[in-house]
Amino acid sequence: MxxxxxxxxxxxxxxxxxxxxxxxxxxxxxxxxxxxxxxxxxxxxxxxxxxxxxxxxxxxxxxxxxxxxxxxxxxxxxxxxxxxxxxxxxxxxxxxxxxxxxxxxxxxxxxxxxxxxxxxxxxxxxxxSRVAVGEEGEAAVAADAIIGRSQAMQDLYKAIGRAAPTDATVLIRGESGTGKELVARAVYQHSLRADKPFLVINCVAIPETLLESELFGYEKGAFTGATGRKVGKIEQANRGTVFLDEIGDMPLSIQAKILRLLQEQNVERLGGRQVIPVDVRIIAATNRDLEAAVRAGQFREDLYYRLKVVTMAMPPLRERPGDIPLLVRYFLARYSREMGQPDPGVSDEAMALLTTQPWPGNVRELGNTVKKALIFNLGAPLGPDEVQKASGEPLRGGGPAEADPGDSLARYVRRELASGRESLFEDLMDRFGLLVIREALEATGGNRSQAARLLGLSRPTLLAKIEKYGLRIESRVRQSDS
Known part of the structure; x- marks a missing residue:
């Protein structure tokens, strides 16, 4: 982005x-x-x-x-x-x-x-923001990009090209971090609706109690606090495209309304009786095994078949290791440009190390590792030590493994769970959030822009969290924090 x-x-x-x-x-x-x-x-x-x-x-x-x-x-x-x-x-x-x-x-x-x-x-x-599909070099670096030459990626490019100009519902499947939202955006940008709205709804990020009103809107008095009418995102995206991310985690009650939308192309606001016709294309994505969810009664079978008119599969990175060098070079060029520094390149040893990792977080994890390594790079090609440090954990083939810090963290969480305190989850999240942000600021000498890049946050989001946690920024900033 x-x-x-x-x-x-x-x-x-x-x-x-x-x-x-x-x-x-x-x-x-x-x-x-x-x-x-x-x-x-x-x-x-x-x-x-x-x-x-x-x-x-x-x-x-x-x-x-x-x-x-x-x-x-x-x-x-x-x-x-x-x-x-x-x-x-x-x-x-x-x-x-x-x-x-x-x-x-x-x-x-x-x-x-x-x-x-x-x-x-x-x-x-x-x-x-343009999504470059299957491109390499300068054209890809200037945009968000879906990159790879493996057969699985070639099949994906063909599927995008065939499905995009139609109004067919698309289901994108793949593990977290494989780039499902990029595929959804590519389908939208190559569609006949590319000059109309494209709205993203994350079915996990929005609490269940709010998701229905976010999608369908509500009338005045529909529930406590509904002081006026609210137009839902689906109605708002009329003639455009709605991307339902993590649809496998959508509550069953809302699944029924999405099924009706796909069947009849209309919605009803919460608390309303008016049937509102809408013309939207639905693109959905999930990292769940929907077939198993259907068998377990957690996902509607009729909605499953309505969604999979066109199915696109995002392969995990471990199944296409030959694409890793392409991705590493893309991330190096892209993040170097964003940071306003020359692309340092990567040593053969570091590339070999990167190529042999399983990358459970997929492309997102690989990109974050390259980005973190670049932040502290002094101009020489990235080496194995920098890659190891940026990863935050011992990489396979990178020397003897150290003790897993997750073990001590797990022991600490178990002790807190035994305390029986109220609001424990929020307390722990705040404590961990404070620790992570404080360490990022420490690592960057108090430079908030660098800390935000290191954490993968926007600068406004980081500033809001600094204020929330009451962190005091020391004046020993290494460079201009613009």
Missing amino acids: DSRTAQILIVDDDHQLRQSFERLLAAEGYAVRTASSGEAGILAVREAVPDLVVMDVRMPGISGLEAYAAMREFEPRLPVIIMTAFGTTDIAIEATKMGAYDYILKPFDIPEILKLIEKAVAAGRSMR
């Missing part, structure tokens, strides 16, 4: 609000432009398309809704968050139905809008 600083355009006739947004978002690491009217916002988008627009509904001249329609005509995949007062929520809902990413009510909660902005920027980049 593109690692450059996200560009955000604020469109509002309130000078004080624009200034507040500028200060807030600049402190979070975003680049901010502002416009005082809908007309000025349209000109700003045509001048340089941002990653996100945050726009008021009511302004002198044309309304935010009219401005959004013009922006969408110029760049249909541009995510827009609509700001509205309580009295104009119907207009904001209409904008959402037109394809706006979301809306937020004034006055808004700062942590809430920061979280929404981070999600919207990621969604926009998913739609607009």
Whole structure:
């Protein structure tokens, strides 16, 4: 994914609000432009398309809704968050139905809008960041890429090419870290819906109690706290594509509604009786054995057959070791470019070590290892010692194994489990999160940008966690923390 600083355009006739947004978002690491009217916002988008627009509904001249329609005509995949007062929520809902990413009510909660902005920027980049399929060299380095010459990968490229121009439902199967979301994005970008919304829903990341309302929306009074109408992501993505990641873990009650969507192409909001027709293409992915889940009664058999109209398999990295050198060179070139440093290359010994590993975390784990090795590289080709250190655990063929630190960690967790304390899971996660972030900051001399790259977090996310844990950053920063 593109690692450059996200560009955000604020469109509002309130000078004080624009200034507040500028200060807030600049402190979070975003680049901010502002416009005082809908007309000025349209000109700003045509001048340089941002990653996100945050726009008021009511302004002198044309309304935010009219401005959004013009922006969408110029760049249909541009995510827009609509700001509205309580009295104009119907207009904001209409904008959402037109394809706006979301809306937020004034006055808004700062942590809430920061979280929404981070999600919207990621969604926009998913739609607009090109996925190179089977390419190598400069073309691949400049984009997210699906790389490999093995027969399994050649079969995958053919399947993407054949399925993408159709409206067929696609099921992508493979272990965690193999790149299933990249395949989903590639199918979307080569489809006839490539200029329409592409929304990603992680069925595991969203709590079960919220997943149904996230997907289908709700009417006012549908449940406690439902103070107004909310358009669901499926309705919002009308004429576009919805990617349901980790669908194998979706609750059975929601599976029934997804089956109805696939069969009848309509939805009902929670608490509503109106049947809403939608035209969406569904791409789903899972790392679970769906056949076993069907036999165990954990996954609907009728939904399983509806999903597997086209099935694409992502092979684990251990089954295509010949692709590892290609991936290592891709990651070296890509991350070197992102860090603004020359590509140091890799020694034959280090490459041999990397090629012989089982990589249980697959391509994601390999990429993270290369990235961590690069952060502390001094310019020479990566060697076996750097690769071993970046891995964080002894690699096969890399010398005698040290004691597994996971053993002592497991003993500590067992002791805590015996304590019977309430909120134990949250306490442990916070304790481990604090430890990991403190060690990353220590390793980077307090440089938050480097620490974020080391941890695989966005800089705004890391800053939020530093604030949450009350960490004090020492002044001994080794280099500019921009």
